[in-house]
Amino acid sequence: MRRRKFLGYAGAVTAAGGLTLFAGWWRVDGPGAPAPSGARPLPLTKMEFKLTDHEGRTVGPETLIGKPTLAFFGFTFCPDVCPTTLSDISGWLDALGEDAERLNVVFITVDPERDTAEIMEDYVAYFHPAIRGWTGPENQIARAAEGFRATYEKVPAENGGYTMNHTASVFLFDAAGDFVSTIDYHEPREFAVPKIRRAMKEETKEAT
Amino acid sequence: MKQMLFSVVAGLTLSLATSAAHAGSDAVVVEDAWARASIGTSRPGAAYMEIRNTGDETVTVTGLVTDLAKMPEIHRTSTDDRGVSSMAPAGEVEIAPEATVALEPGGLHAMLMQLQRPMKEGESFSLTLLFSDGGEVRVEIPIRSISARGPED
Ligand SMILES: [Cu+2]
Numbered sequence: 001m002r003r004r005k006f007l008g009y010a011g012a013v014t015a016a017g018g019l020t021l022f023a024g025w026w027r028v029d030g031p032g033a034p035a036p037s038g039a040r041p042l043p044l045t046k047m048e049f050k051l052t053d054h055e056g057r058t059v060g061p062e063t064l065i066g067k068p069t070l071a072f073f074g075f076t077f078c079p080d081v082c083p084t085t086l087s088d089i090s091g092w093l094d095a096l097g098e099d100a101e102r103l104n105v106v107f108i109t110v111d112p113e114r115d116t117a118e119i120m121e122d123y124v125a126y127f128h129p130a131i132r133g134w135t136g137p138e139n140q141i142a143r144a145a146e147g148f149r150a151t152y153e154k155v156p157a158e159n160g161g162y163t164m165n166h167t168a169s170v171f172l173f174d175a176a177g178d179f180v181s182t183i184d185y186h187e188p189r190e191f192a193v194p195k196i197r198r199a200m201k202e203e204t205k206e207a208t
Numbered sequence: 209m210k211q212m213l214f215s216v217v218a219g220l221t222l223s224l225a226t227s228a229a230h231a232g233s234d235a236v237v238v239e240d241a242w243a244r245a246s247i248g249t250s251r252p253g254a255a256y257m258e259i260r261n262t263g264d265e266t267v268t269v270t271g272l273v274t275d276l277a278k279m280p281e282i283h284r285t286s287t288d289d290r291g292v293s294s295m296a297p298a299g300e301v302e303i304a305p306e307a308t309v310a311l312e313p314g315g316l317h318a319m320l321m322q323l324q325r326p327m328k329e330g331e332s333f334s335l336t337l338l339f340s341d342g343g344e345v346r347v348e349i350p351i352r353s354i355s356a357r358g359p360e361d
Binding site: 076077079080081083084086087088090091122123126127151155157158159161163165166167168169182184185186 | 283291292293294313314319321353
């Protein structure tokens with residue numbers, strides 16, 4: 001008797017799970033999928049956008065040429081993935097020691113509505129000092145995301161607010177602005193620093 | 209439908225729980241709890257912990273209560289194969305006998321919405337886990353830095 005009820009419950013859960021999977025398919029692979037998916041980011045030299053960093057300076061993809069770059073999309077109202085990624089990046093930069101100065105590290109908000117330059121300044125102050133926060137008008141953020149082949153989407157939350165779904169990978173570019181690789185969110189952390197070192201080596205190769 | 213079956217299961221669990229000394233939510237142990245400090249109160253906070261069921265019955269976390277936040281809720285972050293992360297309420301969380309459910313960065317988390325006061329590093333707050341058998345487990349959660357990556361460095 002008790003077992004049957006449990007099975008009944010499990011059946012309901014399975015049905016709900018199936019619906020969730022369907023909804024996931026609809027958004028990811030189905031007709032609801034956004035256009036650029038899994039494509040390789042453009043070289044920074046081919047991107048075009050104009051943003052403002054957390055100190056009010058005008059910045060764009062050209063700002064990043066000359067040093068290898070780590071770039072990441074997120075938003076400061078994100079309670080889980082974004083502080084975790086920024087903490088991870090801070091840890092990698094600590095591991096790189098002085099070499100961290102030879103990198104550009106940018107955190108680009110996907111939520112410019114709430115993330116003004118002042119808010120970005122407050123926020124990045126809690127992480128490694130090499131991390132720059134970039135924000136700007138929504139259409140410029142959209143162009144940046146398009147260049148990186150990143151996606152983001154505003155999702156209403158139950159309490160009347162909203163949250164953002166967004167690409168959580170860290171993008172690596174060499175000093176010439178060519179895309180090298182990504183560090184994915186669920187990738188083992190010990191692979192990150194060697195990957196960054198590899199992007200930095202391409203810089204040396206370029207220079208010699 | 210799900211709700212109705214659920215209460216039947218909960219009722220049965222409750223009646224069985226009275227016969228065993230450590231069953232149901234009495235057998236739940238929470239370890240390694242921590243939270244990140246917040247910047248003010250406008251952003252949601254997050255707390256993490258390991259919830260271990262030492263008993264021989266499945267237990268179900270049905271909700272959270274804390275005076276720190278008006279809307280505490282267990283959320284799940286998931287990252288799809290294109291690297292896109294999203295976050296949604298996890299609903300009720302079942303923990304099988306002898307199993308541990310980890311609330312950890314990038315997975316499940318206690319999402320603390322509508323903070324009533326800022327979460328300050330070095331302070332702590334109490335959070336109560338509600339279970340389907342009517343039991344409650346109260347956890348004192350230390351608040352670590354915004355850049356903390358786990359319960360300790
Ligand atoms: Cu959440």
